[in-house]
Amino acid sequence: xxxxxxxxxxxxxxxxxxxxxxxxxxxxxxxxxxxxxxxxxxxxxxxxxxxxxxxxxxxxxxxxxxxxxxxxxxxxxxxxxxxxxxxxxxxxxxxxxxxxxxxxxxxxxxxxxxxxxxxxxxxxxxxxxxxxxxxxxxxxxxxxxxxxxxxxxxxxxxxxxxxxxxxxxxxxxxxxxxxxxxxxxxxxxxxxxxxxxxxxxxxxxxxxxxxxxxxxxxxxxxxxxxxxxxxxxxxxxxxxxxxxxxxxxxxxxxxxxxx
Numbered sequence: 001x002x003x004x005x006x007x008x009x010x011x012x013x014x015x016x017x018x019x020x021x022x023x024x025x026x027x028x029x030x031x032x033x034x035x036x037x038x039x040x041x042x043x044x045x046x047x048x049x050x051x052x053x054x055x056x057x058x059x060x061x062x063x064x065x066x067x068x069x070x071x072x073x074x075x076x077x078x079x080x081x082x083x084x085x086x087x088x089x090x091x092x093x094x095x096x097x098x099x100x101x102x103x104x105x106x107x108x109x110x111x112x113x114x115x116x117x118x119x120x121x122x123x124x125x126x127x128x129x130x131x132x133x134x135x136x137x138x139x140x141x142x143x144x145x146x147x148x149x150x151x152x153x154x155x156x157x158x159x160x161x162x163x164x165x166x167x168x169x170x171x172x173x174x175x176x177x178x179x180x181x182x183x184x185x186x187x188x189x190x191x192x193x194x195x196x197x198x199x200x201x202x203x204x205x206x207x208x209x210x211x212x213x214x215x216x217x218x219x220x221x222x223x224x225x226x227x228x229x230x231x232x233x234x235x236x237x238x239x240x241x242x243x244x245x246x247x248x249x250x251x252x253x254x255x256x257x258x259x
Contacts, residue, residue: 010144014114014151021107029100029246039108039162042089046082047112053077075192079185087165087177094169099246102166103239106159113151153228156235157187163242187231190224 022036053074090097090105164180167173 007144010148014144014148017151017155018107018111018114022104025100025104025107031100031104035101035104036108036111038089038093039105039158040111041108042086042105042162043109043112043158045089046085049081049085050078053081071192072189075188076185079181079183079188083161083165083177083180083184086162087168087180090162090165091169094166097166097169099163099166099242102163103159103243103246105166106162107155109158109162110151110155113154153232156232156239159239160235163239187228190228193224 025031026033161180164176168176
């Protein structure tokens with residue numbers, strides 16, 4: 001029962017995380033809940049684009065001599081279209097979005113992830129409700145834990161990409177947008193090289209119905225995971241510093257208003 005209980009807690013954490021963070025930003029900065037929904041929409045709007053690009057590249061006859069070119073091209077197109085979609089949606093809705101709105105939008109972008117990954121606990125619920133024995137008792141805990149770990153990595157990446165779109169609108173400096181496209185493309189290449197799936201395939205509808213035995217990672221996967229985790233940690237440090245500046249600017253505005 002302890003394993004089942006922990007698995008359910010992890011599933012609830014995945015599901016509630018974006019809403020708890022959204023509540024914090026709403027209380028701290030007065031950021032609208034609508035932006036949380038908008039962030040989710042920006043991600044979902046990119047999914048059909050991702051599926052279309054993948055479908056078109058799958059139509060190209062496979063050849064080892066140029067497969068890596070198709071691989072890089074697909075990652076570049078996905079990064080380009082996904083970040084253009086994000087930028088255009090924010091550009092159409094906001095005249096001058098703030099960084100706290102960017103953080104809220106980035107948090108909203110993980111809602112589809114959290115919703116799908118919370119489904120990973122359904123095997124636990126089936127086990128508790130109907131007495132269906134799991135094929136692997138440890139899987140009841142390990143699978144949700146891995147999904148939570150991936151979700152925690154996705155959160156800073158989505159916030160960072162959203163802040164770059166917002167900074168592009170604020171400054172009218174399109175280098176920020178190019179940086180977002182380049183960063184997204186790089187992360188997509190790394191995830192494809194390490195795991196055979198794109199950055200947006202970690203919206204794992206396929207994971208929700210995953211029935212295969214656990215994949216045992218090899219040296220390549222460990223190296224890629226180390227690189228991805230290092231990048232994520234650096235992004236978190238950057239976002240924390242930027243968040244402190246947001247709070248400082250808010251205090252300065254309130255101070256000047258009072259004085």
